Amino acid sequence: METIAWKADMLKSLGQSLVLTDAESVEKLSKDYYWYSPVLDTRLKEKKGDAIVVPKTEQDVADALALAYRMRVPVTARGAGTGNYGQAIPLEGGIVLDLSGLDRIVEIGDGYARAQSGVRLGTLDKTAREQGQELRIYPSTYVKATVGGFVSGGSGGIGSVAWGNLWDGNVLEAVVYTLEETPRRLVVKGDELFDYIHNYGTTGIMTEVKIPLAPRTEWAQGVFQFDDFEASVRFGEALAREASVPKRLVSPMEWPLPSFFKPLAKALEPAKAAVLTEIAEHALETASKLAESFGGRLGHLIPAGQYRKTIGVSDFTWNHTTLWAIKADPAWTYLQSGFAPDRYLEQIRAIKAAYGDEVLFHFEWVLSGGTLVPTALPVVYFSTEERLYEIIAFFKSIGVAIFDPHTWMLEDGGRGSIGRMRSRKLVNDPLSLLNPGKL
Known part of the structure; x- marks a missing residue:
């Protein structure tokens, strides 16, 4: 159907309060943080939707999806737009479904929270901590990111050193709508959740999520300093493995990355x-002694009493490290990589010998399937796309896994069961209108 015609039909059916068509809103709400990648920046900067739908209820979502089916119009789901791979950028125009208006915390129970997809993780955590x-787990974009956006477009983050990634039991249930003539409301649990975690909204529109909670801990934030980067990484592993120290962040950084963190x-x-690091305040002495055994010392401390009252150390880790690097020099970009637990130091040495300060390392220790693994979002100085993929090829040649952040295709950059997602999409989205081109 011609764009002008379906827009008029949509305005009439959904009402002007739910539909945005002005150029400024359409441009802003069609974009995410794709510009972290110079490759995606070139290819996605002109892409945008034709209209924004901002549902306030689940019924609004169902009505919008039914209308999209009838009009054969693509639908791209959006949370807060904090993703980095163009997850929320429509490749074929159509409707951007902005779910940030579904922002109600439904329930906080003993060991779990149930929230609509548009609830911000920072708000959810603050509310849970009060109880x-x-x-x-949560991403470094914690303040802005939504729970639905994290589950649909993220993977892990702060807390993953103790609790793993989204696939490791960190999603308990989801409400998902299909894009059919009459959209179905699915309540998804157990193994079926793998068809929807990190799916970019290609297999269904998530409107509500149930996630597990942990008991509140009083977190101290410490920065341990080392003369040698390898010593810092070895301490990071030892701290991650030290069962007597509760922790949710262990992130070794090589110089000059810390010089980019202007507030710190x-x-x-x-x-x-x-x-x-973020470690339980009562375990600070144990962690400090462990650091000393590797030649390190506690250089900066934010006590638990200042938690969330000032900028935190997690604001410089995970992909926020990349953001601070880009602020220092826009030529920096990044990779997503998984190192071998039994020879990661050997792999680091090989990469540094080949590329020097063209690749700067920071590691995040993560439990993946119950195994502690050194993951890294190395910062890479971008010159050309060919050079970038030469570096990627070298990583792979020495056994470092790469989850490519310079593609919008789930198969190349994503996680989870892609084959299952394809099968699920055929059932839930028979006209292939959900975020087309991403799967």
Whole structure:
């Protein structure tokens, strides 16, 4: 159907309060943080939807999807737009379904929270902490990111060193709508959740999520300093494995990455490696002694009483490290990689010998399927796409797994069971209108 015609039909059916068609709103709400990648920046900057639908209820979602089916119009789901791979950018125009208006915390129970997809993770965690609980895992975009956006477009983050990734029992249930003539409301549990976690909204529209909570812990944020980066990484592994120290962040950084963290830089030793941590305050002494055994020392401390009252160390880890690097020099970009637990130091040495400071390392220790693994979002200085993929090929040649952040295709950059997602999409989205081109 011609764009002008379906827009008029949509306005009439859904009402002007739910539909945005002005150029500024359409441009803004058609984009995410795709520009972290210079490859995606070139290819996606002109892409946008034709109209934005901002549902306030699940019924609004169902009505919008039924209308899209009838009009044969693509639908791309959006949370807060904090994703980095163009997950929320429509490749074929159509409707951007902005779910941020579904922002009600439905229930906080003993060990779980049930929330609509548009609830911000920071709000959910604050509410849970007031009741003696807290989120298990969350991304570094915690303040802005939504729970539905994280489940549909993320993977892990702060807390993953203790609780694993989204696939490791960190999603308990989801409400999903199909895109059919009469959209179905599915309540998804157990193994079926793998068809919807990190799916970019290609297999269904998630409107509500139930996630597990952990007991509230009083977190101290410490930065441990080391003269040598390898010593910092070895300490990171030892701390991640130390069962007597509850933790949810262990992130070794090589210099000059810490120099990019302007709000934190004055508190850090120049030209030294840093390990950014969140650990239970009662375990600080144990962690400090462990650092000393690797030649390190506690250089900066934010006590538990200041938690969330000032900028935190997690604001410089995971992909926020990339953001601070880009602020220092827009030529920096990043990779997503998984190193071999039994020879990661050997792999680091090989990459540094080949590329020097063209590749700067920071690691995040993560439990994956119950196994502690060194994952990295190395910062890479971008010159050309050919050079970038030469570096990627070298990583792979020495056994480092790459989840490519410079593609919008789930098969190349994503996680989870892609074959199952394809099968699920055929059932839930028979006209292939949900975020087309991503799967």
